[in-house]
Amino acid sequence: MTPSQKFLTKLGLKDPEIIEPAQQNPVEENSRRSFFKKSTLGGIALGSSFLFTPIEDVIAQTTGGVKRFGAPSDLKITDVRYAVTTVLGRTAMLRIDTNQGIYGLGEVRDGADERYALMLKSRILGLNPCNVEMIFKAIKQFGGPSRQAGGVCGVEMALWDLCGKAYNVPAWQLLGGRYRDKVRLYADTPESNSPEEQKKLMNFRINDQGYTWLKMDLGIGELKDMPGGLVNSQFWMNEQKNLQQWGTNNYMAYGNTRHPFTQIQITEKGLDGLAKLVDNVRGMLGYDIPLSTDHYGHFDLNNGIRLGKKLEQYRLAWMEDVVPWDYTEQWKTLSTALETPMLTGEDIYLLSGFKPLIDSRAVDIIHPDLASSGGLLETKRIGDYAEEYGIAMAMHQAGTPISFMANVHCAAATQNFLALEHHSIDLPWWESLVKTTDGRQLITKGFANVPLTAPGLGIDLNEDVIKQHLHATDKSYFAPTPQWNDRRSHDRIFS
Incomplete structure (x- = not known):
C-alpha cells in the first residue's frame, strides 16, 4: 500500500473509486501526494466533515479561495x-x-x-x-x-x-509593487461665456467632483477677436477665421507648421489679454489648488519666454508643450529663462526619446502619454530614469477607461508621479464603458482608485454601453x- 493509500485509509476513505485510479495513474498519484503534503504543511484543516468526501471535493473546498485563471x-x-x-x-x-x-x-x-x-x-x-x-x-x-x-x-x-x-x-504588482492606493487626477477647467457661469462650473469641478488639480488652455486663438493682439496671424487662419491646430490634412497649414516657422508674435496687448484669462481663473480658484496651462499655439521660443515671464506671477504648476518636444536646446533655454516649471512629453516614444531632455535637465517635469510612450513598463522606466535626475513625472491621458486604468497602474508603481490627466470628466457615459472586476468605483472625488486585488487592469467590458457608442464608420464589435x-x-x- 502506498503512503498516500495509508493516509486515505486513516481518514476512512476506502472507496475503490478514490483509491484505484491513483494506483493506475502516476501523475494523479503525484498530484495527490503533493496536495496532502501541502495540506499538512500549509495548515489546511481536514475536519470531520471531509472524512468521507471524495478527494476532488476536498480539494475544491479547501482551496476554494485560491483563484485559478489558467496555466x-x-x-x-x-x-x-x-x-x-x-x-x-x-x-x-x-x-x-x-x-x-x-x-x-x-x-x-x-x-x-x-x-x-x-x-x-x-x-x-x-x-x-x-x-x-x-x-x-x-x-x-x-x-x-x-x-x-x-x-x-x-x-x-x-x-x-x-x-x-x-x-x-x-498589473501594478507585476511592475514591482505600488507606492499609493489612489492616484491624483488633474482636470481641465470648464469654459463658459460669462465669469458668473464659469464660477459655477469651477465650484462644481472642485467641490462636487472633488478635483484638486486643474489645467486650462491658454492659446493665442483666444486673441482672434482682439485687434492688435497678434502679429501675422491672419495669414494662417482657415476659412472659419481660426488658427486650426488639429484635424487638417494640409501639410502646409498652421497646425502642421512647427512653432519657429509661423512668425506669429504676441504683442504686449496680447500678452495682457492672456494674463487676464489666467488672472480670472486664479481669482476663482485661489492658490491652494495647482493650475497648469497648455495649448498656447504655434509661435517661436522668444514669444514663449515673453509669455512665460508674464505668467510667472500666477505660480503655475507648469507650462506645457511651449515648443515641439524634440527641440531639446530650446527647452533648456526655456527652463533657464523661466521660474515656472517646463513640461513636455505626451508625443515622445520610448525612454530613448526622453533621455536627451532628462540628461540635459531641459525640463522640470516629464509628461508621457502611456499610449504613446511605450506602455506600462516602458513608462515606468521613463519615470524611474527621470527620478534619478530629480525630475518629476505627470501623465497625459485622453482615452477610454482602458488606457486610463493602464495609466493608474503605472502611476501607482512610480514614485516620482504627480498627477494623471482625465480628459472625459464631463462625458456622462465614459465610466460605464467598463465595469470594475472588484466592485470598486473607478474614480472617487478626483482620485482614481487603484485595484488592490483585482487581477490585470481590474476592469472588464460593458458590452451594452460600448455598442451604443461605436463609431459610425465601423460598427463591428x-x-x-x-x-x-x-x-x-x-x-x-x-x-
Whole structure:
C-alpha cells in the first residue's frame, strides 16, 4: 500500500473509486501526494466533515479561495480584435484572445488608426502573452512619435492585462509593487461665456467632483477677436477665421507648421489679454489648488519666454508643450529663462526619446502619454530614469477607461508621479464603458482608485454601453480578424 493509500485509509476513505485510479495513474498519484503534503504543511484543516468526501471535493473546498485563471506557461495568443468608440472623436479598444479563454484589454491612442495595432497581429500570433518584454522588443520598431505608437502601446497594455489575469495579480504588482492606493487626477477647467457661469462650473469641478488639480488652455486663438493682439496671424487662419491646430490634412497649414516657422508674435496687448484669462481663473480658484496651462499655439521660443515671464506671477504648476518636444536646446533655454516649471512629453516614444531632455535637465517635469510612450513598463522606466535626475513625472491621458486604468497602474508603481490627466470628466457615459472586476468605483472625488486585488487592469467590458457608442464608420464589435494573420516581411532591423 502506498503512503498516500495509508493516509486515505486513516481518514476512512476506502472507496475503490478514490483509491484505484491513483494506483493506475502516476501523475494523479503525484498530484495527490503533493496536495496532502501541502495540506499538512500549509495548515489546511481536514475536519470531520471531509472524512468521507471524495478527494476532488476536498480539494475544491479547501482551496476554494485560491483563484485559478489558467496555466500561464501554456498561454498562446490566438486573435487580436477591436471596437472603435467615439471617445474623443475616434478611439479604438483592443482585445487580445488566447487559447485558454482569457483575454487582455488595450487601447490605440485617441485619434490613431486601429490598423497600427492590427498589423502587429501576425507578429504575435501563437506567442505566450506573459512574455511581455520579449514581445515588446519584437514589435517596438513599428511604433513612432505620438499616435504612430498607438498600436505597439495598445498591444503592450493588453499583454499586461492578460499576464495579470493569468497569474491573478494586479498589473501594478507585476511592475514591482505600488507606492499609493489612489492616484491624483488633474482636470481641465470648464469654459463658459460669462465669469458668473464659469464660477459655477469651477465650484462644481472642485467641490462636487472633488478635483484638486486643474489645467486650462491658454492659446493665442483666444486673441482672434482682439485687434492688435497678434502679429501675422491672419495669414494662417482657415476659412472659419481660426488658427486650426488639429484635424487638417494640409501639410502646409498652421497646425502642421512647427512653432519657429509661423512668425506669429504676441504683442504686449496680447500678452495682457492672456494674463487676464489666467488672472480670472486664479481669482476663482485661489492658490491652494495647482493650475497648469497648455495649448498656447504655434509661435517661436522668444514669444514663449515673453509669455512665460508674464505668467510667472500666477505660480503655475507648469507650462506645457511651449515648443515641439524634440527641440531639446530650446527647452533648456526655456527652463533657464523661466521660474515656472517646463513640461513636455505626451508625443515622445520610448525612454530613448526622453533621455536627451532628462540628461540635459531641459525640463522640470516629464509628461508621457502611456499610449504613446511605450506602455506600462516602458513608462515606468521613463519615470524611474527621470527620478534619478530629480525630475518629476505627470501623465497625459485622453482615452477610454482602458488606457486610463493602464495609466493608474503605472502611476501607482512610480514614485516620482504627480498627477494623471482625465480628459472625459464631463462625458456622462465614459465610466460605464467598463465595469470594475472588484466592485470598486473607478474614480472617487478626483482620485482614481487603484485595484488592490483585482487581477490585470481590474476592469472588464460593458458590452451594452460600448455598442451604443461605436463609431459610425465601423460598427463591428470585436469581430475575428483573420485578414491580419499573414506575416509578409522580414522585420529584423540589423544585418
